[in-house]
Amino acid sequence: MxxxxxxxxxxxxxxxxxxxxxxISHVMxxxxxxxxxxxxxxxxIITSFVCTYNGEEIFRAALHPAIAAxxxxxxxxxxxxxxxxxxxxxxxxxxxxxxxxxxxxx
Numbered sequence: 001m002x003x004x005x006x007x008x009x010x011x012x013x014x015x016x017x018x019x020x021x022x023x024i025s026h027v028m029x030x031x032x033x034x035x036x037x038x039x040x041x042x043x044x045i046i047t048s049f050v051c052t053y054n055g056e057e058i059f060r061a062a063l064h065p066a067i068a069a070x071x072x073x074x075x076x077x078x079x080x081x082x083x084x085x086x087x088x089x090x091x092x093x094x095x096x097x098x099x100x101x102x103x104x105x106x
Contacts, residue, residue: 002026006087008101012079021074024089030065046091049073054083079105
């Protein structure tokens with residue numbers, strides 16, 4: 001299980017542009033390195049990130065082997081209504097991690 005950190009404002013005004021920041025700890029392996037016996041180390045990376053706001057997709061990213069070991073992703077959206085902002089990271093070897101945050105819009 002990977003450790004996630006998310007930063008979403010708890011409160012916002014309707015129509016306000018808010019910053020959303022995410023960080024996930026994941027040991028990334030590109031698949032290009034070899035162990036001390038010369039055998040290729042299998043690739044193990046996060047391949048996609050999706051964020052939804054009350055079930056509607058607002059951000060998506062495809063990640064590739066050159067991404068950092070602990071991907072930090074930041075983006076902006078408009079606060080339209082109170083609800084849940086949900087995050088999902090998926091990757092190689094069946095990796096999947098979910099997180100969410102509540103936001104109150106007034």
